[in-house]
Amino acid sequence: MSSRLSAVLKNRNFLYLALAGAMSQLGDRLSHMLLITIIGMSAPGKLLAYSGGSLAFVIPTLVLSPVAGVLVDRWNRRKTIARTHFIQTAILALTPFAIALTRSFLPFWIALTLFFGLDIFNNTANPALLPSLVGRDEILAANSASLFFSRIATVLGMVIGGFLIKWVGWQRGIWIDASCHLIAGLLVLNIAAGTGENSGPAETRHSGPVLSLIGNAFVRFFSELAEVLRLVVVNPLVAFVLGSIVISTFISAVAYTILIFLVQQVLGLGTAGVGIFAGILAIGMIAGAVLIGLMPRNINRPLVVAVVILIYGLLFFIGNWLINLPFMVLVALIAGIAFSWLGVVQNTMLQEEVAENIRGRIFSTREFITNATFLLTTLFIGTLGDVTSYRLALLVIGIVLLILGTAALLGIRSFYRRTAGHGQ
Numbered sequence: 504m505s506s507r508l509s510a511v512l513k514n515r516n517f518l519y520l521a522l523a524g525a526m527s528q529l530g531d532r533l534s535h536m537l538l539i540t541i542i543g544m545s546a547p548g549k550l551l552a553y554s555g556g557s558l559a560f561v562i563p564t565l566v567l568s569p570v571a572g573v574l575v576d577r578w579n580r581r582k583t584i585a586r587t588h589f590i591q592t593a594i595l596a597l598t599p600f601a602i603a604l605t606r607s608f609l610p611f612w613i614a615l616t617l618f619f620g621l622d623i624f625n626n627t628a629n630p631a632l633l634p635s636l637v638g639r640d641e642i643l644a645a646n647s648a649s650l651f652f653s654r655i656a657t658v659l660g661m662v663i664g665g666f667l668i669k670w671v672g673w674q675r676g677i678w679i680d681a682s683c684h685l686i687a688g689l690l691v692l693n694i695a696a697g698t699g700e701n702s703g704p705a706e707t708r709h710s711g712p713v714l715s716l717i718g719n720a721f722v723r724f725f726s727e728l729a730e731v732l733r734l735v736v737v738n739p740l741v742a743f744v745l746g747s748i749v750i751s752t753f754i755s756a757v758a759y760t761i762l763i764f765l766v767q768q769v770l771g772l773g774t775a776g777v778g779i780f781a782g783i784l785a786i787g788m789i790a791g792a793v794l795i796g797l798m799p800r801n802i803n804r805p806l807v808v809a810v811v812i813l814i815y816g817l818l819f820f821i822g823n824w825l826i827n828l829p830f831m832v833l834v835a836l837i838a839g840i841a842f843s844w845l846g847v848v849q850n851t852m853l854q855e856e857v858a859e860n861i862r863g864r865i866f867s868t869r870e871f872i873t874n875a876t877f878l879l880t881t882l883f884i885g886t887l888g889d890v891t892s893y894r895l896a897l898l899v900i901g902i903v904l905l906i907l908g909t910a911a912l913l914g915i916r917s918f919y920r921r922t923a924g925h926g927q
Contacts, residue, residue: 510641511637511641511644511645511648512648514636515693516636516694516695517633517636517649519690519691519694520584520629520632520636520649520691520694521645521648521649522652522690523588523688523690523691524629524652524653524687525652525653525656526684526686526687526690527625527683527684527687528653528656528657529656529657529659529660529683530660530680530681530683530684530687532657532661532664532781533660533664533667533668533676533679533680533683534615534619535664536660536661536664536667536668536676536777536778537611537615537668537673537677538556538559539556539763539767539777540668540673541556541608541611541673542556557756557878557881558878559612559615559616559619560616560622561619561877561881562616563616563617563619564620564622565871565874565878567620567623567624568623568871571623572627572865572868574624575624575627575628575631575866576631578628580628580629580631580635581632581692581696583624584624584628584629585691585692587621587622587624587625587628588625588684588685588691589684589685589688590621591681592681592682592684592685592688594614594617594618595614595618595677595680595681595684596677596678596681597614598610598611599674599678601614602674611677626866627866630850630853630854633645633854634854636694639855640800642851642854642855643796643800643851644796644800646847646850646851646854647792647793647796647847650847651792651796654785654788654792655789657781657782657788658786661778661781661782661785662778662779662781662782662785663778664676664778665775665776665777665778665779666775666778667679731868734865738856739918740805740856741852741857741865743808743852743914744808744849744856747808747812747845747849747911748869748872748873748876749872749876750812750904750907751842751845751849752876752877752880753880756877756881756884757880757896757900759877759881760880760881760884761884761896762780763777764893765826765831765893766780766831769826769893780831780835781835783836783839784835784836784838784839784842786836786839787837787838787841787842787843788839788840788842790836790839790843791842791844792843792847794840794844795807795843795848804851804852805852805911805915805918806912806915807848808845808911809908809911809912810908811841812904812907812908812911813904813905813908813909813912814837814841815838815841815904815908816900816901816902816907817901817905818834818837818838818901819898819901820897820898820902821901822897822901823894823895823897823901826894853865853869884900887899
């Protein structure tokens with residue numbers, strides 16, 4: 504595996520894509536730190552406020568999910584990523600002026616909504632483009648390397664972000680955020696011209712007026728979603744991955760609501776403390792990305808997913824009685840490693856099992872599922888925490904994840920038994 508890591512890092516096209524993803528991730532983390540800062544100032548002590556803040560990046564993504572994958576499967580993916588970053592740069596750069604003119608933070612929330620709505624095109628096109636830049640036997644190593652760069656950016660964005668915003672102010676913070684996406688767009692343009700074209704059947708490469716294409720995409724969404732669902736029915740591994748994505752998104756939503764609330768307000772560490780905690784989490788993610796990249800190429804991917812779910816369940820379950828700084832640091836490190844393993848094997852299984860010409864639709868479907876799950880989870884957890892207590896919420900979440908992890912292990916065992924039986 505180490506030789507494959509070395510090979511993909513020498514691939515200039517892949518390296519530009521990975522570095523662009525890292526710069527994009529850096530900018531996204533700064534955006535989240537700005538959002539967390541404003542929520543902490545405007546609604547102290549309210550767990551549900553974090554759920555409400557999540558609407559700014561969940562709702563637009565849900566709306567655009569039906570069209571993003573269809574467009575990405577028809578457009579040049581390299582140009583799609585670059586142009587999306589340039590539009591995001593312009594939106595962010597103009598936001599401080601709009602806030603000054605209106606003397607209101609309403610333009611900030613509008614800009615953030617547009618920004619995260621556009622992000623689905625990056626999140627769909629980036630993993631759909633990656634397999635076109637490397638060999639099939641290098642996909643796992645490429646995902647590992649890409650995640651490694653992204654997690655470094657996450658550390659910088661979350662750890663430095665809280666202090667940076669406090670030091671330079673939110674206005675300059677927004678402009679720094681914009682510059683990250685400008686650099687990301689320029690990096691993607693360095694990928695060899697012509698790379699990223701859809702090589703599938705001609706009928707899947709529609710090229711017409713943008714408005715007509717968008718209209719047709721919305722009309723065709725449900726029929727193409729049905730195509731994805733048929734793939735889920737006939738391919739147990741794809742079904743398993745999408746199910747595990749629902750669970751991992753559930754975990755992320757819990758972290759966004761309860762864990763940020765615990766660090767910022769219960770432990771009294773403020774937004775800078777959230778940044779430090781997220782940095783420790785990201786360090787764990789970096790270590791996880793390195794470790795998974797060094798593991799055998801034929802590692803049992805579904806088993807990794809099941810074990811990670813059980814680890815999270817155990818952490819939430821015992822965390823009900825251990826809400827203190829040392830334990831939270833330990834949780835961040837372990838959870839970061841586990842989350843990297845989960846992300847790498849999920850992407851790899853999808854990229855290996857799904858045909859190139861519908862890969863964009865699969866990843867946009869993933870985005871739709873992710874954001875719908877995130878929205879429902881944050882609203883539920885925020886309400887549960889405010890109505891009852893965050894301790895009860897932690898206990899319930901831990902029990903649910905332990906049950907799901909155990910069920911996944913049993914399902915994997917049953918699947919391989921049936922497969923072995925058919926092979927005899």
